Amino acid sequence: MSTKNLFTQLTAVALTLLLASSAAATGMSLDGVRGLLRVHSADPSTQGYVAGTVYGLYSQEFYPFQVSPRGQTEKVDFGAGMISFGYTPTPFVELSVRAITEAQWVDAYNVGNTGYEVGVGDVALHVKSLLTPATRKDWMLGAELSLATTTGNTSAFVGSWDRDGLDIGGRLNLTYANVNDMGESGMRFHANAGYLKRTSQFDEAVWAASAIGGTVPRSVLHGDQFQYGAALEVPVPKGWTFFTEWSGEYDMDASAAFGDNPMRVTPGFRWANTGGSFVWTTGYELSVASDEASPPWQWISGLSFGGYASPVSGSLLGVVRDADTGEVIEGAKIQVRNSEMGTETDASGHFRSSVPAGYAVLELSADGYNPKTRVIEMPGHDTVEFDFTMTKRNIYGSLRGRIRDAETGKPLFARVRVAGTDEWVETDPENGSYFLEQVPEGTTEIEFEASKYHTKMNRAKVVAGDIMAFDQSLEKDVQVAKGVLSGYVKDAKSGKAVPATITARGNGTMTATVDPATGLYELPLDEGTWSVSVVKPGYIAQVEEVQVSAKGASVRNFDLGELPKKMTLQGVFFDSGAATIKRESFSALADAAQFLINNDELAVVIEGHSDSQGSEASNVALSQRRADSVMKYLVVNHGLDPRRLKSKGVGPKEPVASNATAEGRALNRRIEFEILEGSAN
CATH class of the missing domain: 3.30.1330.60 (OmpA-like domain)
Known part of the structure; x- marks a missing residue:
């Protein structure tokens, strides 16, 4: 390799390193997956991206008659066209199909003999996968699998057209991106290492008998290949990206020295329009191997056209935890407002959901927790990690008050509890005050009792998180005259008996069941005022105050109306x-x-x-x-x-x-x- 060529390559590398960073212009490699030319990136294109790519390759080489298989001095023009289609179905997987056509034109100077040959190269399928988390944008590792069917065409120079069979390839891709505080990627470095396995044998006898236009052995690798490459890309403003590649292949079945195998440095540039729907990539390959390895130069240029196959959205993942304990919350719902997008957390508190690109309102809810609303900005076709915390909903309030004698107003030593529970709270014997905590919100029945006084049940309206004032007076337990409350409970429309439950609250609590056949009920009650409730599922409950007399039966009939929808x-x-x-x-x-x-x-x-x-x-x-x-x-x-x-x-x-x-x-x-x-x- 000449000193001039070496200086040109080093200058190209230095220029790319000195350029300022901007937003990188993404594009497709020769194989149809995200990358530069021969070097691939570890990360796939954004989810839902569909791209079609066309590349053209051109090279020229002179063969003296001592080297030419036809024994004549020749100039050979090499040309190839590569077309590929790629699709990224998930943030972790990218697919592509690539096909190649090639042509050669041979001009023999000394005999005036010319000729050309056109052939079809391989058709290859590439599957690229991201192995590191999609949220990681600096260091990324990926893997690839490729399957290529060769054609047996001896005239090609890009791939392996001199054999029939199936080539199986695999490679590891490493990418490092210099990410700024805004999450934008600047300079990116890529490194690839792979292996191409041949499943058929090269037929050298057939190759040697090729017609005019056939290449010489130094431009074709016949055995299994070790493939390697590295690249540096630096974005600059206005959608431009400058890059330099170093790539090569080593024939594992040949005895040639490492330097006699293809190895090249490729300075180049790429331009993408806003949105990345159109990308132009150009590179100039310069051989850094011996003259026995490959043509000294090759020019490559291509266009990519792309867009998204579905509405633009991103992927949100994270964990929902208890704000106080830090424990994960299972079954928490994450819903995108005005959208069907949403999900629930699993047993480990994790969730993953699609979210429309742009600003989105997330509504979080979970049993026993206060609902929560958050506004996030979701980048399109990207993955964002966001953890949430939720505070437990307080469903209890407290009651504070005094218990007094109903007749004298003097404070009583008494006790109070939420009806149906086992925990009593005693009053201060000097002033009759009490403080009752953990009272369920809503209308709650409270029980009061004191020695030689009638037990009293009363309903308190409790607001969660508040302390409500609730005083109570108790009547002395003295012998009072007895009376009876009776009557009928019937349907207001049909007049038929309604088997309801009747509860009287006053000097104690009494309950009776209505006779289902006649609708008659009877309640033996102390003389005085009672609050009587009549309840039957499907009917509107009635609550009335009734005066009970000991001089005779007190009659009160109830007509219940059906509960409307x-x-x-x-x-x-x-x-x-x-x-x-x-x-x-x-x-x-x-x-x-x-x-x-x-x-x-x-x-x-x-x-x-x-x-x-x-x-x-x-x-x-x-x-x-x-x-x-x-x-x-x-x-x-x-x-x-x-x-x-x-x-x-x-x-x-x-x-x-x-x-x-x-x-x-x-x-x-x-x-x-x-x-x-x-x-x-």
Whole structure:
């Protein structure tokens, strides 16, 4: 190799090292997978990318008559075309199919003899896989498998056309990328090492008898090959990338010295348009082996055209943990708002989900935890790792108050507990005060008792995380006159007996079951005031105060109405075009809250409805906000358990009157309770 050629190669390498970094222009190698020319990168193209690539190769060599197989001085022009199609189905796998055609033109100077030959090279399939995590962008390791069918054409010079059979290749690819603080890749270094296994034997007798245009032995490797390469690419502004490759092949079945096998240095450049749909790559191969190895130079140039086969999205992976303990949360849901994309965490707390490119709103939910919303920026066709933490939802509040004698007002030494539990809290004997913790949110029954006093059951409205004031007075346990409360419980429409359960709360708690045949019930009660509740699944529960007298039977009949599927809340109004509840609505909402308190095992969907004025989307959004306002009001102001309530914006989709009149539109603007099936009582 001449001193001039060596100087040219060293200058090309130095220039690429000195250029400033920008955003790298990605492109396809001669084999149709991501890389430079002969050197491949470890990382595949971005997921969903489809590319078609066309390369042209040209070289020229002179043969003296002593070397030519035809015994004449010749000039031989070599040319080849390579076409490939590539697809990246996942962040870890890239596929390509490549085919080659080649041609040679021979001009014999001394005899005026010319000729040409055209042939088809191999057809190869390449499968490239990334072995390191997709989130790692600096050091990357990959592996490749290739299968190539050869044609037996003796006139080719790019591959192995002088034999028939199947070539099997494998290689390892290493890539290092200089990643900045913004996650952008600058200078990239690649190293490849591989092995090509021949499955057929080279027929030298056939090759030697080739017609005019046949190449000489020094340009063809006949045995198994050790393949190697390294490359450095440096991006510069405006979509340009400069690179230098060093690559070669070593014939494992030949006895030639290492320097007599093909080895080359290739300076080159690449340009890609914005978005990478068009990429142009050009390189100039310079042989650094002996003259017995390969042509002294070869020019390569190609174009790649690509795009994405599916909507642009990225892959989000990570772990969801408890914010306090750090333990993983199994079954946490990660949902992309306004999208069907989403997933759940597995037993190890890990998740993986597709997320649309750009800004996306993630909604996290898990049983026993506060819901969480996060906005992330997702790069297209990339993988981002993001861990989340969730805080446990506090479902308990506390009660603080005093227990006194109902007649004198003096403080009592008593005790208090959540009904049905075993843990009592005693009062301070001096002032009768108590502090009861871990009280479930919502309407909770509290039990009070003291020596020589009647035990009292009372319902407290508890807000999670708050301390609620709740005083209680107890009546002395003295002999009181006895009375009887009796009556009938029937269906309000049919008049048939309803076998309901009747509970009386006052000086103690008494329960009776209605006779299913007659509807008659009887309750022996102390004289006084009792709160009587009548409950039957499928019916609206009734709660009334009843005065019981010892002078005779106290009679109270109950007519139960069937539980409807939907109930319209009459008298609920909002500011025009807004979700602010008007003050005149408070009475109607108090009645609605009392209905839910009486029917304390009922769950409902609070539906917001609108008229058809304006767009459907804006009406649905407004009705959703109004339903949310009602739900919040019932929880905050009336202590209802939020687990019993859901909200839903229906908009104008379910009118009850014509939207052509003002009266009809007013009827359509409403709030309804939808009773959830199977939840009644």
